[in-house]
Amino acid sequence: MVIGTVLALTLRPARTLAPAPVASARAAAGAGLEGDLHADPRSPRQLLLAGAAVYQELALHAHALGENLLLDLDTSPLVSGTLLQIGPEVRLRLMFQCEACGQLDAIRPGLARALGARRGMLARVVAGGALRVGDTVRDLGRLAPPWPDDWRERVRRVLDAMPPGAVLEYRQLARLAGIQSSYCRAFPRLLAKFGPAYAARAVPAGASAGAPRWQGEGLFDLPPDASGAG
Numbered sequence: 001m002v003i004g005t006v007l008a009l010t011l012r013p014a015r016t017l018a019p020a021p022v023a024s025a026r027a028a029a030g031a032g033l034e035g036d037l038h039a040d041p042r043s044p045r046q047l048l049l050a051g052a053a054v055y056q057e058l059a060l061h062a063h064a065l066g067e068n069l070l071l072d073l074d075t076s077p078l079v080s081g082t083l084l085q086i087g088p089e090v091r092l093r094l095m096f097q098c099e100a101c102g103q104l105d106a107i108r109p110g111l112a113r114a115l116g117a118r119r120g121m122l123a124r125v126v127a128g129g130a131l132r133v134g135d136t137v138r139d140l141g142r143l144a145p146p147w148p149d150d151w152r153e154r155v156r157r158v159l160d161a162m163p164p165g166a167v168l169e170y171r172q173l174a175r176l177a178g179i180q181s182s183y184c185r186a187f188p189r190l191l192a193k194f195g196p197a198y199a200a201r202a203v204p205a206g207a208s209a210g211a212p213r214w215q216g217e218g219l220f221d222l223p224p225d226a227s228g229a230g
Contacts (some may be wrong), residue, residue, distance in 0.1 A: 005135070006071060006086065006134060007072050008070040009023070009070075010068055012037050018063070025130075026128070027047075027129060031128075043124075044096070044122065048065070049123060050067035050071070050120035051118065052071065053072075053074055058114055071137060080149075083143045089128070090130070091126040092125060095124060097117055099149075144226050155177045155187070157177070158173060158219065165212070166201075168201060170202055172215065
């Protein structure tokens, strides 16, 4: 089912550079958009989809939300686990809503609160190919396991997926859960709340744990019936 159109595409090669509008971009399966700083095979937030209506409603300047794809649809009702077909080749797996963090208030005081759940939807690339302005957006259905919006539950989700006997360093845990590395300082207290079984699965960098370090292999794999969708 067609649900929208791509109105604009942007790439951001580095954090020190502003998002740059492009007429087309290349999506790499399992990695993200080529030439974009968020391209990362171990991240659930390879690209951001935002809706044009919120730009008009809040009178935001172009690319203020840092999105890669600007769509002519409201992204807030989009559901995690849904696969979208963008144009003839690219498929995206919707992961979770992007939190409207306080950094947005540097653009305008109170912007994060005004946005609420409308910052945009984060996604991973399932099938690569060319993306172009004007591409249609099709909803293929909820074909993948959903991921929670709450970062704490995403941390639990990652830890639940670990193979027995392995450990995960804090920084890698943050990467796999899609949160900033600054959250690492909150991990000891959070894991303690989860219980002893969880606390033993994650360690600070350089900890002398004899167990093998897990890097997240298989965490984002799709069920067989979803990988061939579209």
